[in-house]
Amino acid sequence: MDAPVALAIAGVDKLYARRGKPPVHAVKGLDMAVGRGEIVALLGSSGCGKTSTLRMIAGFEAVSKGTITLAGRRIDPLRPAARNVAMAFEGYSLYPPLTVAENIAFALKAARLPRAEVEAKVAAMAKLLEIEPILGRYPSSISGGQQQRASLARALVRKADLYLLDEPMGQLEPQLRAVLRARIKSLLIENGMTAIFVTHDQTEANALADRIAVMEGGALQQFASPAELKERPTNLFVATFIGEPPMNVVETRVVRDGGTLRFALPEGPALAYSEAELGAAVSDAVGRRERVVVGIRPHRLTIGAGPLAGRILSSQWLGDETHVAAEVAGRMLVGVVGGRLAARPGETVSVGLPAASLHLFDPDGGAALAHGGRAAAGPSRNGIAA
């Protein structure tokens, strides 16, 4: 990473005490470094620790262990106001007695900027987020989506070392989200703003973030670019979490037969690949294991060509592509094909898993063994050396 590091999180733990019960370990040993001007997404399902992490960076929760450094100085002992961090909250949190315009201008006025400049900035931000018509209204009289955009405007209009956005567009409908995403991304890039946002929506994470930190159970699973997460997930959790539809995974038995590696599906047929197809690196990565989890993304599953036979369970046409669920050797596999599919539910189609699209995982622990034709890198879950 050539950009200087803006935010460094080192060995951070967060424990929430509970009366009469062991504490909740919300964040476990988090190590993360965000470069200046980088846009990072904290992605995970509810309860994974992403919101706790954001709140610790903002200063609304104390770290139980570890340090947080921003722009060269330690911020974990500081009060939120002293950290020079701007935050947009999930719960909007606009000041009720102020109009939307006054809310957005609040921090600017506090910084004693000249009136004309404040007005100009507020107007520009309002135009970007399409809330010009409601600038004069009060928070109680506008819709949830409008409140959310006002809250975003208030955070983004400030000058800060770091911008934190907590589920910034959760209340907005898909069309508006797509438009605002593009605009916000341009704004962040043009101004070199470093931003971290929390989301459970992969599309948003993929579209906005330079790198995504996938969290689960309080632990960072992988911190890498969207492409890297998709093509080289470090473990089974990341592999099945990222991607819509989710990756197909099947546990198979490994059978070596001369120069061919076979992955036997639970009921019968096996996927056979020659060493040449798979590559020596992959074969070595599998090693002497007897069981291996095979994964393939639905978009890469070949429907209509391949060595296996699948009975179509459902076929859902979504306009530009068709999602097909087929029963193959007792397991359900989902595939996506462009356009329409001629075959109907109940019919049989051939199904194939090309070697170049295979992902192999260790069944104990879920660590990745190989992706496509290459072995997976060693266990570096935190991915700081990205």
Added chain:
Amino acid sequence: MDHTSPAEKILRGALLTLVVLFFIFPIFWIFLMSFQTNETILRIPPSLAFEPTLSNYTALISGRLETQSGTLDIQFMRNLMNSVVLSASAVALALVLGVPAAYAFARFKFRLGENIAFTLLSFRFAPPLLVLLPLSLYFQEIGLADTYFGLVWVYQLIALPMILWIVRGYFEDVSPDIESAYRIAGHSWWRTFTRIAVPLAGPGIAAAGLLAFIFCWNNFVFALILASAAKQPVTVGSLAFVTASGIQYGQIAAAIVLSITPTLLLALYAQRWLVEGLSLGAVKG
């Protein structure tokens, strides 16, 4: 926010201790006094060390008080009974009337709804003395003076507004979707009310009932004017200790201890329950 410095923590602790002492001290002192004879109480300087005696309590319970000027009949146990009967009945009636009313205010938007609700609340603001004199005359006319029924009715002025306003808030907190779901599942309005709304607002109803009980128990003026000796609760009954031969401090202290014990215990017991609160895990969390 976890950013309090050690100095702040110590200061906070010290202030809290002071406040607690300030409130607990009178009760503590009364408690001590109840085990002392009148002579010990009036001794100067007052001391913490003394020989405890149960004579005050026995006097109250047996109903006979030995004083310099002879034995007095104490109605204390009778008064305690009256307090229990009056407060419990008043709260029971207020619940029967107030809980459905609170539901109506919470769920149905009808004309003048807010006006009516506020009017009912305003009864709490009005000084009781305002209505007492005319009320006592009316009561005598219609023969309700010095009856349990009359007193319980008047106590509604205390209990009903409280039940209404507290329980209404709890009903409003119950998601209407939950009630819709039960009705759509095939149950009548009444069953939905009794099986879903009331149980879910339960803690609130209990809290309101408890508060109303305490306020009714503590009431002095209504019973003073509208009841005679036989129906008086402990609040009024304590006046008996101001006798011709002097104020019987010991007995008053014992009487106070006995009369605050029921409500204190109730509050302590219910507090645990109320703090547990309602877990609305049934709605997306």
Added chain:
Amino acid sequence: MGLSIHDLKKAFGGHTVLDGLSLEVGDGETVVVFGPSGTGKTLLLRLVAGAHEASGGRILVDGRDVTNENPEHRGVGMAFQNFALFPHMSAYDNIASGLSARTKDKAAIDARVQATARLLKIDHVLGHQPRELSNGQKQRTALARALVGEPKVLLLDDPLRNVDAKLRYEMRLELPNLLKRFGSASLYVTQDYREAMALGDRIAVLLDGRIAQLATPAEIYEAPATIAVARLFGDPTINLLDVEPHLNGAGLTVSIANTRVSLPGGYAAAAGRPAVLGLRPEDVVVDDRPQGAVAVPVEVVAVTPLNERAVVLMRTDDGRELFAAEPGEAISGRRHGPAFASFDPARALVFDRADGRRIAPTH
């Protein structure tokens, strides 16, 4: 006929939210009610369930007029978006409540509850309280409660909204089979067009309190009734270009930045009236060379990933934006700069600019 809605109206104060909706759902059919938030989809469901009183119109369940009936007498089942489970009852009792009003036969109730729970794969958590269940399990419990009575009409209010992505996808695959099994007439509300197309036998697009189009997913996607409907289906959104059709011999042509596009025969009605040309991004091919019947010279301005695809943003010579969606691998090859956007005019849609309605080609 499972569910019939005739001219349903609902107004709050002076404000009309639903303005005369009519809809028929057959037994075993799933009609998806789709539209942006605030258009009244949930309200429609509540009117059918009886939680609100209609301002006008009639509702018939299984042929019986229930417009003035209380919810408990309508014989419908409903699953709410935020689950609305009874917090003080176990999952078992939650589900059983769908039957306990009708019968006291414990054994019969138990059999049905167990069977439904098994079908929804929650038979192992029946004894739990709602707060102990995961969101996915809560949603299935809510579904079980709605289904256990085998209602004639099933109302599903965006049940997958509050469930995480992986589970949502699984349920999207399972639900159609589940619903077919119970054979109810189902009304399913969603804001996700993909969910609508996957689950609906027909889709009712609700806009401004009215049904803008009621048709099969195929018809809605390929023959949307209005521009508004076309915009709602497809990601990225359909390209919409203002054009002026001119009569040219036997056919009609429009111009996109000096490129002539000959529309297929049958669009004669569009001559002279300002129109809008609709082009789906997946029908636009971007290449260095013209690739088809029509090729418009463009400048590629941005290429952004959108899940498994690459969205190419282009600008025509007259400054208009055009989007193309290509399979993911293409992203590495596509560079910024001059290129050609090609498409087959037969795939284009023509809308009247004045009223937004699609002009159907006559044959």
